[in-house]
Amino acid sequence: xxxxxxxxxxxxxxxxxxxxxxxxxxxxxxxxxxxxxxxxxxxxxxxxxxxxxxxxxxxxxxxxxxxxxxxxxxxxxxxxxxxxxxxxxxxxxxxxxxxxxxxxxxxxxxxxxxxxxxxxxxxxxxxxxxxxxxxxxxxxxxxxxxxxxxxxxxxxxxxxxxxxxxxxxxxxxxxxxxxxxxxxxxxxxxxxxxxxxxxxxxxxxxxxxxxxxxxxxxxxxxxxxxxxxxxxxxxxxxxxxxxxxxxxxxxxxxxxxxxxxxxxxxxxxxxxxxxxxxxxxxxxxxxxxxxxxxxxxxxxxxxxxxxxxxxxxxxxxxxxxxxxxxxxxxxxxxxxxxxxxxxxxxxxxxxxxxxxxxxxxxx
Amino acid sequence: xxxxxxxxxxxxxxxxxxxxxxxxxxxxxxxxxxxxxxxxxxxxxxxxxxxxxxxxxxxxxxxxxxxxxxxxxxxxxxxxxxxxxxxxxxxxxxxxxxxxxxxxxxxxxxxxxxxxxxxxxxxxxxxxxxxxxxxxxxxxxxxxxxxxxxxxxxxx
Numbered sequence: 341x342x343x344x345x346x347x348x349x350x351x352x353x354x355x356x357x358x359x360x361x362x363x364x365x366x367x368x369x370x371x372x373x374x375x376x377x378x379x380x381x382x383x384x385x386x387x388x389x390x391x392x393x394x395x396x397x398x399x400x401x402x403x404x405x406x407x408x409x410x411x412x413x414x415x416x417x418x419x420x421x422x423x424x425x426x427x428x429x430x431x432x433x434x435x436x437x438x439x440x441x442x443x444x445x446x447x448x449x450x451x452x453x454x455x456x457x458x459x460x461x462x463x464x465x466x467x468x469x470x471x472x473x474x475x476x477x478x479x480x481x482x483x484x485x486x487x488x489x490x491x492x493x494x495x496x497x498x499x500x501x502x503x504x505x506x507x508x509x510x511x512x513x514x515x516x517x518x519x520x521x522x523x524x525x526x527x528x529x530x531x532x533x534x535x536x537x538x539x540x541x542x543x544x545x546x547x548x549x550x551x552x553x554x555x556x557x558x559x560x561x562x563x564x565x566x567x568x569x570x571x572x573x574x575x576x577x578x579x580x581x582x583x584x585x586x587x588x589x590x591x592x593x594x595x596x597x598x599x600x601x602x603x604x605x606x607x608x609x610x611x612x613x614x615x616x617x618x619x620x621x622x623x624x625x626x627x628x629x630x631x632x633x634x635x636x637x638x639x640x641x642x643x644x645x646x647x648x649x650x651x652x653x654x655x656x657x658x659x660x661x662x663x664x665x666x667x668x669x670x671x672x673x674x675x676x677x678x679x680x681x682x683x684x685x686x687x688x689x690x691x692x693x694x695x696x697x698x699x700x701x702x703x
Numbered sequence: 704x705x706x707x708x709x710x711x712x713x714x715x716x717x718x719x720x721x722x723x724x725x726x727x728x729x730x731x732x733x734x735x736x737x738x739x740x741x742x743x744x745x746x747x748x749x750x751x752x753x754x755x756x757x758x759x760x761x762x763x764x765x766x767x768x769x770x771x772x773x774x775x776x777x778x779x780x781x782x783x784x785x786x787x788x789x790x791x792x793x794x795x796x797x798x799x800x801x802x803x804x805x806x807x808x809x810x811x812x813x814x815x816x817x818x819x820x821x822x823x824x825x826x827x828x829x830x831x832x833x834x835x836x837x838x839x840x841x842x843x844x845x846x847x848x849x850x851x852x853x854x855x856x857x858x859x
Contacts, residue, residue: 348854349822355803356823360729363738 444604464572467619477551590618607670608659778812814849
């Protein structure tokens, strides 16, 4: 007899194993242990594939004291269209769609819409970038109204930072008085500093900065103020550190996206389309700037690239159990350049003509 | 410690590091939803273990405790990782698993931690309660409520 959560547990376990299976890298060199811990650049990791595989096998055999899964189970890759009983729906997106060019064959179209989720938070973004003191610098300020009142994180600024010990402003994790805020210098990872607090209205405010000093971050945090009459909007009362320019601000769009899976040149790819964030690419010091289809983009992780134009962000990646194993003959950069834009009429006709390809995620 | 002893100790620590790193990163990634954060928290934990290596009797337990302390501290520090812009970190997942993975962000950190410990690590409720520093009844409740919420989100 099935129990009420059997299917949920099944999917949960599959998702856990699928994500865990992606960790096959060798650890960073032990030499970094003596100083500030720093993950290795992803490019370097790519050179460690062979060693990583051995390490993964060893780790699987040794098994962490309470770890059941060795990470050796692979994710089934969806490459063939499956029969769907879903009636093709009209996409709510009015964005530029990209489809594979000659030689490409669409295998699946996923439409997702999480706007009905009761806990979907809203997030306001305010982003700056530039060069400060000769170094590249980024600053992203966000405010969200995450409605999860049960979360212990709601106590940020009251308790969590206070448990970290002596409240010394320069100490990561400590309580600091910034303007009228009792803020928490959340953490400092490499050169990224996070500062956050919850204001009296229950709005989570977070500053993420790189290439900036603690003092500069404190000064920015002290000048953050809510825009009167707006539930989430923020602004700076004073100018940011010289060299930083505003690159975007506004409310993040609802999570709506369309993903087209396709085969091309013996490889399986997907291209995901979604509304762009007000601050392009948000804050991700782990991605590498790149030019894609003539516009600014980023290389993310391994084999994935993303770019933004006209309030739309596309991400192209490779479907594979181990992306690194197919990197020598699957070129996501070249395929991104070969994608063909289609107008909305053509897109709707595609959905109507091939209902067997269309899947509605609904969340 | 003489030179030979120091070298042996260093070698033992390196072996320990090589053996445990990936499993720890997997665990913390599932708990936090961020691979980069997981790598940083695990690195921090290894630094702590390394600092006391010569006095540590049960290194795996010590490391596990250091990692869990880091995860809990990160959760206490705020819904910070959840406030980060979502990024396509897991492009190789099939859509239904990708959806499940993203829905985990809608749980509270403690619910998520409890689900990872129960269904990934396969712990019983006693050690889950110890890891989360709560009572067994609370651990059971976290798992049940986490599953119920996840199911509701999947069906919505």
